[in-house]
Amino acid sequence: MTDFVADSGRVQRSGPIAPRSALAKLATALLISIPLILTIDVLSAAVALALEIPLLLLAGLRAKEFWLRTAVLWIAAPLSAVTIALYGAASGTVHFEWFVVRISDGSLALAAATAVRVLAIGLPAIVLFVTVDPTDLADDLAQRARLPARFVIGALAGMRMLGLLADDWRALALARRARGVADQGRIRRGIGMAFALFVLAIRRGSSLATAMEARGFGGPGARSWARPSRWDVGDTVLVVIGMLIPAAAITAAVVFGTWNFILGPSVAG
Structure with missing residues (x-):
């Protein structure tokens, strides 16, 4: 169950x-x-x-959201399987052969x-990242991973601005249509709007950088944080689970x- 929180713009x-540390989710997906x-190998x-x-069931996603978020994987997995089946390295009994298809x-x-590998790698990565709030991730990266705060906060500000691009594109389209500019030719109109959007993004980025500098975001001293990064037992358990899953699979x-190391000979010989 999810609901939108108006004051913070978050999905609870x-x-x-879902409430686990953003850094723990990132580490689990990588592990x-x-x-x-x-x-x-399929095993x-x-x-x-x-x-x-x-892990997927406990992430807190509704069924509809889960299928929408992971739809690309359910399409890519069978398509990749078909491609490999038709053009992959041939061995054993050949069932069908025509031109380059074997x-x-x-x-x-x-x-x-x-196909199974695509799902095993992609599903936890997508599901875990869906529940990560960018602000929480920035707090964890700066406070726990000790990444430069200037870089982290700048990247966070840029990510927060991405949502404005779609609104700017629609506003530009309406404004140009009202003025009768580039009513014909989608390619020409698209190039013009892309250039205008690029200029608008640069201006907004410059204004944002100036505002952040004025508020002391680039100061040399130690900075304070509105929300301290927290790590509890649940985060450790999640990371341990992220270690145990591939360990059990490889074992x-x-x-x-069936182990088939892609950079060397397989155990199966």
Whole structure:
């Protein structure tokens, strides 16, 4: 269940993972993804995907939001599988061959591994990042990861301004149409509007930078924070889960001899 909070512009989620530290979510997504990138076998990806299901259910996303956010993965996974099945490296029995298309046991196994791997890597990354508030992430990066506050706050301000681009584009389109400018030719009109939007973004960025400097955002001394970054046991548990999922997946692949290290020979030989 989600509801919009008018005073802060945030979406409050009821899932137990949603209130966790933004840095913990980022670390968990990376810990799950990086080990799975090193292998391309269906067993490790399937084990990881199965273990990720409770993580996805506890993130606090509604069913509609989940399917909308992850729709690109459900499209990309089968498309990548079809491509690998048709043009992947052939091995074993060849079932169909025509011109550059060759479907074999090896290409089919590789296609299945690729599809499951895309889901196992992409789903937790998308679901965890959806619940991350940019301000919380900036606080964690500056206070806990010790990144330069000037860089972090500047990036946060830029991200907050991204939402204005769509409004500016619509306003420019209406203004140009009211003046009868570039009524014909979509390409010409699009180039002109893109240039105008670029100039407007530069002006707004310069004004924002001046305002931030005037408020002491670039000061040399230690700065204070309106919201201190917090890390509790729940954040540690989430990171540990992010370590255990790929560890279990890789262990299963090695034990059953399906581990296929993409930078070297596989265990299966």
